[in-house]
Amino acid sequence: MSKSRVVEIVEQLVTPIVAAEGLELVDVEYAKEGANWFLRIFIDxxxxxxxxxxxxxxxALSGKLDEVDPIPTSYFLEVSSPGAERPLKKPSDFVRAIGKQVHITTYEPVDGKKEFNGELVSYDGEWLVVAELQKTVRKQCHIPLNKIAGARLSVTF
Structure with a gap:
């Protein structure tokens, strides 16, 4: 079974569990690291x-996974917080991140760059506007959502 199919099935299983606890499902990750597989559930x-x-x-999820058995190999189940640099994937994630520091990577260059760090100024469902400090000038970068490879909150010190 493909990794994306495993993630899809696990999301269906964990969503009602998380909702019943009054929590938000941030992400589901199924990844091989070395010889081991990890199923990671991020909640907040x-x-x-x-x-x-x-x-x-x-x-609760462990019981459901034993019942449905969607993963053909052995794996480690980890349930945790997404941390301070939580991923931004859903529209609600981007809306909640407006005014915060973000790190964005793109599949292909946008304005000659593939990496952006700055304040998320706006999100309209199709575009992000990130204000970056370039030397002493604050420049707004308009990034199409369909070119985003990864997005997360960014902690600055």
């Missing part, structure tokens, strides 16, 4: 998740 809520939230979701 206002104020952040704690170990008890992760434990409840892990226990």
């Amino acid at each position: 809520k206002p104020g952040g998740v704690d170990i008890e939230d992760c434990g409840r979701v892990s226990e």
Whole structure:
């Protein structure tokens, strides 16, 4: 079974579990690292998740995964917070990130660049506007959503 199909099935299984706990499903990742496979579930809520939230979701999902058995190989299940540099994938993620620092990568150059770091100024469903500080000038970069390879919050020190 393909990785994307596993992610799709797991998302269907975990979504009602997360919703019942009053949490948000941020992401599902199924990846091979070295000889091991990892199924990672990232959850969040206002104020952040704690170990008890992760434990409840892990226990409930583990039972569902045993029942449905969508993954043909052995794997490690991890349920955690997405962290401070959480990924931005859904429209609601981008809306919530307006006014915050972001890191964006693109599949192909936009205005001669493939990497953008700055404040997310706006999102309209098709375009992101990121304000970058270039030397001493704040420049707005308009990035089409369909060219985005990756997007996440960015912590600056």
